[in-house]
Amino acid sequence: MSTVAAVDCGTNSIRLLILRQEADGGLTELAREVRLAKLGQGVDATGEFHPDALARANAVFEDFAALIAQQGVDRIRFVATSAARDVSNRAEFEANVRARLGVDVDVIPGSEEARLSTLGVLSGVDVDTPALVFDIGGGSTELIVVGEGEHVLSSISLNIGAVRINERFLPGDPPSEDDVARARAYIGKQLDGAGIDFAGLASAVGVAGTVTSFAAAVLGIQEYTREAIHETVLTRGNITETLERWLTQPSAVTAQEPCMHPLRAAVIGAGGLILDEISRRVPGGEVLVSETDILDGIALGLLP
Numbered sequence: 001m002s003t004v005a006a007v008d009c010g011t012n013s014i015r016l017l018i019l020r021q022e023a024d025g026g027l028t029e030l031a032r033e034v035r036l037a038k039l040g041q042g043v044d045a046t047g048e049f050h051p052d053a054l055a056r057a058n059a060v061f062e063d064f065a066a067l068i069a070q071q072g073v074d075r076i077r078f079v080a081t082s083a084a085r086d087v088s089n090r091a092e093f094e095a096n097v098r099a100r101l102g103v104d105v106d107v108i109p110g111s112e113e114a115r116l117s118t119l120g121v122l123s124g125v126d127v128d129t130p131a132l133v134f135d136i137g138g139g140s141t142e143l144i145v146v147g148e149g150e151h152v153l154s155s156i157s158l159n160i161g162a163v164r165i166n167e168r169f170l171p172g173d174p175p176s177e178d179d180v181a182r183a184r185a186y187i188g189k190q191l192d193g194a195g196i197d198f199a200g201l202a203s204a205v206g207v208a209g210t211v212t213s214f215a216a217a218v219l220g221i222q223e224y225t226r227e228a229i230h231e232t233v234l235t236r237g238n239i240t241e242t243l244e245r246w247l248t249q250p251s252a253v254t255a256q257e258p259c260m261h262p263l264r265a266a267v268i269g270a271g272g273l274i275l276d277e278i279s280r281r282v283p284g285g286e287v288l289v290s291e292t293d294i295l296d297g298i299a300l301g302l303l304p
Contacts, residue, residue: 003030005073006298007064007101009080011040011138011163012267013209014057016064018071019299030071035060036263040138040163048088054096061100068101075302076103079294081113081137114144114155116297121205122150123300124292125231128202132282135293136210136274138163138267143194145201158190162210162271170270173250180247183270187277198281206234206278207293209264210271215289216259217242224259226291236285243272
């Protein structure tokens with residue numbers, strides 16, 4: 001048997017997956033945790049992690065260290081993406097991780113992010129190809145075009161994420177129509193310049209908190225479960241109706257909705273604009289929601 005732990009540290013959330021591979025090759029999920037730390041708070045403006053963000057992240061690392069110790073993990077991989085790539089105080093962040101989890105931070109390039117995301121997503125869903133796999137994060141959005149046999153045809157990381165767009169374009173709560181229009185135009189320009197043949201896609205799969213939050217709202221569930229969310233299909237109507245509500249009410253009201261975390265509520269409108277602009281470009285406007293993603297890919301990649 002082999003037990004592994006994967007940590008995916010993003011701009012908005014930090015997640016943990018502990019998997020055990022049994023003697024017969026089967027997999028047992030021992031823990032799956034997600035914590036919103038908003039590590040990317042102010043990074044777009046200052047170029048460094050805010051002390052409050054580091055403190056929130058440290059608390060998460062300590063919780064995760066306790067869970068990892070309980071399960072007798074053999075191997076750990078700590079992956080960081082957009083938030084940690086360019087900050088000036090990255091060394092402090094990395095020291096915090098080593099002190100609490102005993103592992104180095106692996107700040108991966110976009111190509112590795114695409115490979116792990118594809119591995120994770122396609123471990124849980126079947127899609128027609130060519131398929132667009134997209135991950136709306138806090139600081140960036142990854143767009144991966146996958147062909148037959150899980151082959152990555154192209155991948156790109158765009159500097160449009162829920163936290164980044166919210167801080168740059170949407171200061172109001174709720175934001176003004178003019179600010180929303182400016183944010184939408186910027187997102188659209190980034191997508192149109194990504195070099196993707198959206199019209200030639202056969203399907204689109206979305207992962208991460210923005211997309212799953214939309215799925216939870218559309219389904220009207222009172223308590224979040226991965227089983228309920230996984231493989232939900234979001235239509236154009238689902239997306240535009242939900243986005244309109246979240247863009248026109250204060251985040252404090254949105255935070256009271258079932259399955260909505262307060263830190264997510266503050267940026268869900270920005271993330272929703274990215275989702276909406278992707279949806280309007282893919283054939284049929286439909287997005288399949290996957291609960292398997294890069295976190296699963298990291299863990300699967302650690303197994304023998």
